[in-house]
Amino acid sequence: MKKKKKRRSIVLIPIIVILIFAIGILYYSYEFDCEEDKSCYNRHLENCKKTKLTVMDEGSTFIYQITGKENNQCKTRVTLVDMPIETDPDTAKLFEGKSMDCKLEKGSTFTTEILPHCTGPLKEAIYELTIQKMYNILAQSLSDILAEF
Structure with missing residues (x-):
């Protein structure tokens, strides 16, 4: 059980970071x-x-x-x-x-x-x-x- 949660968090953290980065790029490059x-x-x-x-x-x-x-x-x-x-x-x-x-x-x-x-x-x-x-x-x-x- 703990291994599944740990795997999810390992997968979710990079996805969240990528999403925040993408939103930042869109926000600062929008004209x-x-x-x-x-x-x-x-x-x-x-x-x-x-x-x-x-x-x-x-x-x-x-x-x-x-x-x-x-x-x-x-x-x-x-x-x-x-x-x-x-x-x-x-x-x-x-x-x-x-x-x-x-x-x-x-x-x-x-x-x-x-x-x-x-x-x-x-x-x-x-x-x-x-x-x-x-x-x-x-x-x-x-x-x-x-x-x-």
């Missing part, structure tokens, strides 16, 4: 999907809870993900999923699928003006396009000035 609800995202941003928000902006689709917290900041990843069909293929190639990691103050609210708080390939692509456009404007202005002489 809540706010879909397109910015107020839902803001509620989760207060505590840096793992959350996903889909944002459509001028035909482009962005995914904002709260990935965790560090000190008093929420770690957030912004990914540009796709751009409008009429976008120049080179521009689309420069941006689509790229992401940037940002650190936002805990308790802040959703805004698209987070670039100063971010690093990564998407931010670099934004700066690259900005520099290209500025160069084109400068080159055009110089050619207009030189044409006057």
